[in-house]
Amino acid sequence: MRNALLASLLAGFIGLIDVLPPTAIAQATPPPTAQPAQSQPTPSLSAQPMQVKLLNPGTGDRQVLRFQPAAGTRQLSLMTFEQAMVLFAIGRSLPVSNLPLVRATIEVVVTKVEANGDIHYQFSYPNMEVVAKPGTPSTLVSPIQAQLERLKHIRGNFVMNDRGQIQTGRFELPDDLEPMMRQMFEQLSQSMNQLSFPLPEEAVGIGAEWQATAALSIGGIRLTQTGSYQLVSRTNNIATLNIRVKQQAPPQIINSPTLPATTKVQLKKLETQGKGRSTLDLRQPFVQEATLSMQSISQMGLFSPKPAPEFDMTIQSTVQMKFQPK
Secondary structure (H helix, E strand, C coil): CCCCCCCHHHHHHHHHHHHCCHHHHHHCCCCCCCCCCCEEECCCCCCCCCEEEEEECCEEEEECCCCCCCCCCEEEEEEEEEEEEEEEECCEEECCCCCCEEEEEEEEEEEEECCCCCEEEEEEEEEEEEECCCCCCHHHHHHHHHHHHHHHHCEEEEEECCCCCEEEEEEEEECCCCHHHHHHHHHHHCCHHHHCCCCCCCCEEECCEEEEEEEEEECCEEEEEEEEEEEEEEECCEEEEEEEEEEEECCEEECCCCCCCCCEEEEEEEEEEEEEEEEEECCCCCCCEEEEEEEEEEEEEEECCCCCCCEEEEEEEEEEEEEEEC
């Protein structure tokens, strides 16, 4: 989404960079390395209802779109993630460090395909690197790299139906994972459907359009996400889609493990819009190629015990993501 429509595997990176404010990133410390951490599972995913509605069946020869990978299919993808942020507080903009670019290799392995089409798969992050851009402080690169290294010890096991919707799943997390990252992955386990490619039930032709709506919880924020899809082309098992995504959240209190218990964050406004294009090989469970650009604006108020005054802040964020085969 996250971000937020490309696939479940990019969510770890979206959450890590997007949820962490620059000050938290700068203050992060490398994890202990004396002993390898044992893993423990997050709560099992309960599939959340996603409403998929066909708006236009398209023209020409209409066929159903279904994921049909074979057991043993192994897929490697390279993800590039880039984010820019501007903060406004006390009536003026505040300087924000130029966040580095993140590149990650994602591995997906199909372990089983059931007779009803349900696809069991595992994923991991074999390699990650943080690349400083012009103006990126050196003090940011090492802490973010240290946090990303923790993802190498995280494994995911999920079940997706042949229409691209996650049915069940869980992450295996190290016992000593930082509270922020643990909360992020636990919440992600409960809302993985947001990051799938929901396909319509009906047969469709070129130009077909459909819409998927879901209620989500990301980073402690309850929101509604609407994804709009258009089938641009299809040749055998290769389908290309145009994507648009909108997210909106009502006013609410956000529970954050990074703040003192006496400090409350009230979300006053959250609006996100994004667009992109993706290429799916329906013989593989993960996107083959994709680009996605998202812009988000959020307004928040921070409350501390009296006599500290309320502190209002507005964040404007732009995210660019790219996936390509490796």
